Amino acid sequence: MTRSRPWLLTGLGLLGLGLGAIAQLGCPEVEDDRRGEVAQTTAELLLQPDLAEARARALTLREAATSLCAGPGPTSLDAAQEAWWELREPWKRLRALPLGPIVDEGFDSAIDFWPARPTSVEGGVELGVSNQTELDTLGVASKGLPAIEYLLWDPVNGDEAILASLTDPELGAARCDYVVVLAADLELRFELLDSATAEFADALATAGSSERFPTLAVAIDELLNAAIAGLHDISEREFGKPLGLSTGTEPQPDQLESRFSDRSRTDVRAAVEGFRRFYLGAEAGVGEAPGLTALVSQANAEIDARVREQLATTVAAVEAMPEPMRTIMEVDPDAAAAARDAVLALRQLLAADVAGLLGVTVSLSDNDGD
Amino acid sequence: MTDPPTRRVDAASLVILRVIVGLLVFVSAVRFVAKGWVEELLLAPEFHFRYWGFTWVPEPSPALAYALFAIVAASGLALAAGWAVRASAALACLAFTWLELVDLSYYLNHYYFLSCLLLCFALVPPRPEHDGAVPAWKLGLVRAQIGLVYVYAGIAKLDGDWLVHAQPLRIWLARHADLPLVGPWMNEAWLAYAASWSGAAFDLFVVPALLSKRTRIPAYLALIGFHTITGALFPIGMFPWVMIGCATIMFEPDWPRRWLAPGSRLDRPVPVEPRREALAGALAALLLLVQIALPWRHLAYPGSVLWHEQGARFSYRVMVVEKGGAVVFRLHDRSSGRTWQVDPQDTELSMLQAKMMSTQPDMIAAYARHLAREVEREQPGSRVEVRVDAFVAVNGRPSARLIDPTVDLAAVEDRLANKAWVLAGPEGLR
Known part of the structure; x- marks a missing residue:
């Protein structure tokens, strides 16, 4: 026994060294898990600032609409049109990620039900709606951004026709009152959306420990699914159907978004920019946000490069489209098709490559796997 | 034993x-x-x-x-x-x-x-x-x-x-x-x-x-x-x-x-x-x-089962694959010459059905046949061909095209024979 003790001690020593080595090996060489950062910055540097901007611009639009009706003229009309135009920018960026109260509580329809239905808007005018209570009895097709656009723009007869309609002795006053009520309603909707989003944004920012997002995986799944849905809206609703690209029918300009103001292409560009900011984060000017690119590149640099390349192609293809989109199929159908195909390819990359890479689960169902 | x-x-x-x-x-x-x-x-x-x-x-x-x-x-x-x-x-x-x-x-x-x-x-x-x-x-x-x-x-x-x-x-x-x-x-x-x-x-x-x-x-x-x-x-x-x-x-x-x-x-x-x-x-x-x-x-089928999925069911292949897929159907009516696209997200399919279909060739073909049948039923006299742009990513690889985009899937029968219209998989899955 005594003779064997040195061997025993040596053995124990070697065992200890081995265990130490294993422990050393086992110590996590922490590869940053940046998902929390992505969720937090998406909430704090994308959603909330865009919403604050939209809310401020909705206030400007309400003031401009009030001024327009106090003194209808080219200057006040220009101011109202500009306020509407400016409000579209942050709103379209927000819609690029359709998640949270925007979709869950129907704010997307309340604020931006399109394509616009002139008959529904005219119905509101003819009813003489002049206050919020009366407006609340009408459906979403009679209000929101598209309704205001319809009342402020006439793509055929121009601003003169709009000013004439607002000063018409018979219906001018009712029309003007309706514009003001619509703008006030919009301001209210953004205020409500802002407060509803505060809780959602907080849950997203604290993903992993919040009730809505108990794990970071749930948060990233929801963000990616929203981005895919946003790109689907661009490729199908903004291009596919109105331009006849997915339906194989003649173009239907009355299905275009922002068709009265000819902001359709600018809307598409803003929506793509919304996605670009989500994906690239700081590289697209969003503070210190890592963007989804941080997660994708960490998992597979080649897939990240593909997405970036396709994103650049998409931005360029949208830029290359001639204005206005309502005549694009006559002027340059190839440019329209190229832009739509680019968005579609980008969505395919997100749905196949990125979703597969991050193990993103399908929305709306939790049926057991395997 | x-x-x-x-x-x-x-x-x-x-x-x-x-x-x-x-x-x-x-x-x-x-x-x-x-x-x-x-x-x-x-x-x-x-x-x-x-x-x-x-x-x-x-x-x-x-x-x-x-x-x-x-x-x-x-x-x-x-x-x-x-x-x-x-x-x-x-x-x-x-x-x-x-x-x-x-x-x-x-x-x-x-x-x-x-x-x-x-x-x-x-x-x-x-x-x-x-x-x-x-x-x-x-x-x-x-x-x-x-x-x-x-x-x-x-x-x-x-x-x-x-x-x-x-x-x-x-x-x-x-x-x-x-x-x-x-x-x-x-x-x-x-x-x-x-x-x-x-x-x-x-x-x-x-x-x-x-x-x-x-x-x-x-x-x-x-x-x-x-x-x-x-x-x-x-x-x-x-x-x-x-x-x-x-x-x-x-x-x-x-x-x-x-x-x-x-x-x-x-x-x-x-x-x-x-x-x-x-x-x-x-x-x-x-x-x-x-x-x-x-x-x-x-x-019996050439290529990797992880890619083409032929023979994957009823095989107890438990938890061996993570896939992402995207598919768009391109329909062409030979009688009218009309060509259009169908996105699964805009169809009657649930999110789960669309997701499962997007990576499985037989399901894609089944839905292609269904689309053709539906159009031909609604528009008597139409003769519909269906082709697809289907991309699939397997186990973290970049996606590749899954199905030959020139094949009319509406004319493909549901059989056990090898699906020759499924393209070869990416590197490592051939």
């Missing part, structure tokens, strides 16, 4: 297995209804993807669907209680399999396993015979029925993606990097490799380890640990609990008696008719042989 087949062995372990399976069948049926899946998965979709060879199975009405779940639950309880064991197992198998056959979007290996196990129970009832025992071949058949799940799950893991690239575990484990304490390790490659290799070894060797007296206890503890961890990390529902329960059949046939008073009876013995039992046993053996043969059919 080396007992002569006719030797009498204690039926106690079979009885306990029957009780466990019966209760789990009951819980599974109640859980499915409680989660609202009857409505969401079976009744709400206007279109169902049907299994090859089983299109004749009627889609149940809402009342019938709920009735079938009630039958599954009630027969599960009856099975556990030992009431009309053969009939209860047959009824549970029939009702459960009918529900399973409604839509192949919801195919799961453990649903298939449960159907086979219940059928096995109907043929070889897990109950004591006149002398309180059963012939060893009955126990052997049930053990084989359960053991082959592990063996084939292990064989499926002897693959480059699993062993060389530690995929898809790298993807799946990384999703849990925010877990307390162990979270940071989830992003580590070494853990994914360790889990992949030990997972493959576990599946391959756990059955012999459970059968051997010397290794049984550590093997069963490992099994509990394995299924508990996978159940906690992955959305695999009741599967871990089913397998933890089923694995007890590998113990000694009389193992439950250690906890029973000497001479006490677990179940009422039932006299059997030897010729009928032998015939039923032969059918059970045939069922087993079919299950043993089916997983190898993928070898």
Whole structure:
């Protein structure tokens, strides 16, 4: 026994060294898990600032609409049109990620039900709606951004026709009152959306420990699914159907978004920019946000490069489209098709490559796997 | 396992297995209804993807669907209680399999396993015979029925993606990097490799380890640990609990008696008719042989089964692939010359159906045929061709085109022959 003790001690020593080595090996060489950062910055540097901007611009639009009706003229009309135009920018960026109260509580329809239905808007005018209570009895097709656009723009007869309609002795006053009520309603909707989003944004920012997002995986799944849905809206609703690209029918300009103001292409560009900011984060000017690119590149640099390349192609293809989109199929159908195909390819990359890479689960169902 | 087949062995372990399976069948049926899946998965979709060879199975009405779940639950309880064991197992198998056959979007290996196990129970009832025992071949058949799940799950893991690239575990484990304490390790490659290799070894060797007296206890503890961890990390529902329960059949046939008073009876013995039992046993053996043969059919198709999916179902290829897919259908009416596109997101398909279809060629072709039929029905005189742009990413690779975009899938028949219109997979999956 005594003779064997040195061997025993040596053995124990070697065992200890081995265990130490294993422990050393086992110590996590922490590869940053940046998902929390992505969720937090998406909430704090994308959603909330865009919403604050939209809310401020909705206030400007309400003031401009009030001024327009106090003194209808080219200057006040220009101011109202500009306020509407400016409000579209942050709103379209927000819609690029359709998640949270925007979709869950129907704010997307309340604020931006399109394509616009002139008959529904005219119905509101003819009813003489002049206050919020009366407006609340009408459906979403009679209000929101598209309704205001319809009342402020006439793509055929121009601003003169709009000013004439607002000063018409018979219906001018009712029309003007309706514009003001619509703008006030919009301001209210953004205020409500802002407060509803505060809780959602907080849950997203604290993903992993919040009730809505108990794990970071749930948060990233929801963000990616929203981005895919946003790109689907661009490729199908903004291009596919109105331009006849997915339906194989003649173009239907009355299905275009922002068709009265000819902001359709600018809307598409803003929506793509919304996605670009989500994906690239700081590289697209969003503070210190890592963007989804941080997660994708960490998992597979080649897939990240593909997405970036396709994103650049998409931005360029949208830029290359001639204005206005309502005549694009006559002027340059190839440019329209190229832009739509680019968005579609980008969505395919997100749905196949990125979703597969991050193990993103399908929305709306939790049926057991395997 | 080396007992002569006719030797009498204690039926106690079979009885306990029957009780466990019966209760789990009951819980599974109640859980499915409680989660609202009857409505969401079976009744709400206007279109169902049907299994090859089983299109004749009627889609149940809402009342019938709920009735079938009630039958599954009630027969599960009856099975556990030992009431009309053969009939209860047959009824549970029939009702459960009918529900399973409604839509192949919801195919799961453990649903298939449960159907086979219940059928096995109907043929070889897990109950004591006149002398309180059963012939060893009955126990052997049930053990084989359960053991082959592990063996084939292990064989499926002897693959480059699993062993060389530690995929898809790298993807799946990384999703849990925010877990307390162990979270940071989830992003580590070494853990994914360790889990992949030990997972493959576990599946391959756990059955012999459970059968051997010397290794049984550590093997069963490992099994509990394995299924508990996978159940906690992955959305695999009741599967871990089913397998933890089923694995007890590998113990000694009389193992439950250690906890029973000497001479006490677990179940009422039932006299059997030897010729009928032998015939039923032969059918059970045939069922087993079919299950043993089916997983190898993928070898008849060129390329990787992970890519083309031919031969993937009914093979117990458990948790070996993570896929993402995107598909757009391009329709062309030859009579009018009109060409248009259909995005699955804008169709009657549910999100889950669309997701499952997007990576599986036979489902894509089935939906292409459905689209063509629908248009031709709505627009008499039209002659519709359907082509697709389908891209699939497998186990973290960049996506590749899955289906030849020039092939009219509306004209493709649903057959077992190799689908030549499925393109070769990317590097590593050819």
